[in-house]
Amino acid sequence: MAKILIADDDPTILSLLNKILLSKGYEVHLAEHGGVAEKKLKSEQFDLLISDIKMEPVDGMQLLRKTRQMRPHVGVIMLTAYATVATAVEAMKEGAFDYIPKPFKIDELLETVKRALDYQKSISEQVSGNSHIEQKKYFGNIVAESDQMINVCEMVKRVAPTKTTIMITGDSGTGKELVAEAAHAFSARSEGPFLPVNCAALPETLIESELFGHTKGAFTGASANKEGLFEAAKGGTLFLDEINSIPHGLQSKLLRAIQNKKIRKVGGIEEFEVDVRILAASNRNLETMVKEGSFREDLFYRLSVISIDIPPLKQRPEDILPLAQHFIALEVDGGEFPTMDNAVLSILQNYTWPGNVRELQNVIQHCLTFLSDGKITKETLPSKLIVSYEENPGAQSSALTGEFEKGKSLKAFLRAKEKEYLKTVIDTMGGDKAKAAKELDISLATLYRKMPEGEQIED
Ligand SMILES: Nc1ncnc2c1ncn2[C@@H]1O[C@H](COP(=O)(O)OP(=O)(O)OP(=O)(O)O)[C@@H](O)[C@H]1O
Ligand SMILES: [Mg+2]
Structure with missing residues (x-):
């Protein structure tokens, strides 16, 4: 049964609450002011604190702040006289679950207590290790809880088995490569190779020979025939990442290769057939590049028969916790699963994630390196998250959800x-x-x- 601590300097209230809560089977502990309550909270675990606001020498607000720091898992209900309702609202901003105005009706009190305990329970189940087992892995290795990400997975599921090229767009670290891998894994080519190529990482002079191969003597240094990536991906999928970096001069050759499924090696005479499926990703808007004249329109249309856009992480906050759990599970690899306190969750949800999912993965690694007592606490987070939270708490809720x-x-x-x-x-x-x-x-x-x-x- 839940363990409840009550702090009030009015003995009548203390004994009344004691009687009511005991009769419902709760384990009740009493403290005649904030200082006593604080000591008890330090030495024992409680599920809920019910605290009066006006107390001497340590008042309810001070106790609330201390509790949030020491025991963030403990739910807090404030008791208040009607005259101090404004303070009670203040208390909720500081993390109290709810407040009960005095005098109160017994039913209402019990109802609030029950709600607070249910809420705390669901939160601690969510953030503690227990739930990682039933964590939602929607498609392949893609964690998807938000509607936007579920849509992305639905799209992948539908187009993976077809032969069309797929264009995957999204900011850095949103999971473009992961989606490409899933599209390969769920296609008839899954037994074949999946070859990701970062077009931006290849020097312009080498891209053509890397993609299509070259013959011996085709250029200085070409001492032997070389197979290109199109050939190496035979029977599988070639993932052309950052395709926006393909030089204009090569774009028509690429178009030919995709359209006719035929390529010619650098220095070669013959065209030969290749059996590859092309997936592409871009971190620049290709339509804009087409307008600017730096990307061929025909290639653009050929590549984006189907296009899948992955929204930035900050637009899908529902994915943050499941992703965090996914990365924790990957890191601990069957070992002990650390708990994460509520404060951490709020900070993760408030952050804007410019580096998207990759950044979240790095943050989790950081936390696990600096675990405090086996727990992920605020102190284990990189300081940039704390700074951003302190400067702009509630940024996520007001600006993005439109609440x-x-x-x-x-x-x-x-x-x-x-x-x-x-x-x-x-x-x-x-x-x-x-x-x-x-x-x-x-x-x-x-x-x-x-x-x-x-x-x-x-x-
Ligand atoms: N929905 C997701 N579920 C699980 N892991 C994810 C998800 N999205 C991204 N990741 C992980 O985040 C990291 C970054 O993803 P990925 O490399 O696919 O991003 P990207 O969009 O290709 O980034 P870049 O534009 O920088 O190349 C990878 O480790 C990937 O496994
Ligand atoms: Mg990538």
Whole structure:
């Protein structure tokens, strides 16, 4: 049965609450002021704290803060006289679960206690190791809890068995390669090789011979015939990552290779057939490149018969916890699963994740390296997350979910949204504001006006 601590300097209230809660089978402990409660919380585990707000010498607010620090898993309910309801609301902002105004009805009290205990239980199940077993792995190795990611998986499932090329778009670290791997794994070619090639990493002069191979003597240094990646991927899938980096001159050859399934080696005369499926990814908007004339339109259409866009992690906060658990499970590899306290969860959910899922994976590795007493606590997080949380707590909830926030006008909301989008575009363009302005179809001056210099650095 749940263990409840009650702190109140009014003995009548203490004994009344004691009687009510005992009669329901709870284990009840009493403290006549905040100081006593604090000592008990230090030495024993409780599930719930019910605390009066006005107490001497340590009051309810101080006790609440101490409890949140020491025992973040303990739910807190504040007791308050009607006159101090404002303080009670303040307390909820500081992490109290709810408040009960005095005088209270017994039923209401019991109902609130039950809700608080149920909530704490579900949270600790979510964040402790127990639930990683039933963690949602939706498709292959792709963890997907949000509707957006489930949609991505549905798409992959549908198009994987077909022969079409697939274009995968998304910011860095969103999981493009993972999605490409899944599309390969669920195709008839799964027995064949999956070859990822980062086009941006190949020097321009070598891309052609890397992709199509070369014959002996084709150029200085070509001392023997060489097989290209198209040949090496025979019977399987070739994943052309960062395809936006393919030089313009090579794009028509690539188009031919995809369309006719035939290639010619550098220095070779004969064309020969290759049996590969092409998947491609780009971290630049290819449509814009087509407009600019740096990417061939016909190749663009050929590649993006089907296109799958993976949204940034901050737009799908539901995926954060399951992903974190997935990475913990990968790291501990069957060993002891550390618990994660609520404070950590709030911080993870509040962060903007410019490096997306890859960054989350790194953060989890960081936490596991600095585990405190076998637990993932706030102190084990990289400091940039803490700083971002302290500067802007609740950023995620107000700006992105569009939830009602008291006192926030429509104008203020739209402004926040606009800033968010501007930031994303500027980041996507690698900080190049002129490019961002072009992409946004506004003048550079307008961009500067909407986004003063100082504000861009703040995240
Ligand atoms: N939904 C997901 N479920 C599980 N793991 C994921 C998911 N998304 C990404 N990852 C993991 O995050 C890391 C980054 O993903 P990946 O390399 O596929 O991203 P990317 O979009 O190709 O990044 P880049 O643009 O930098 O090449 C990988 O370790 C990948 O396994
Ligand atoms: Mg990649």
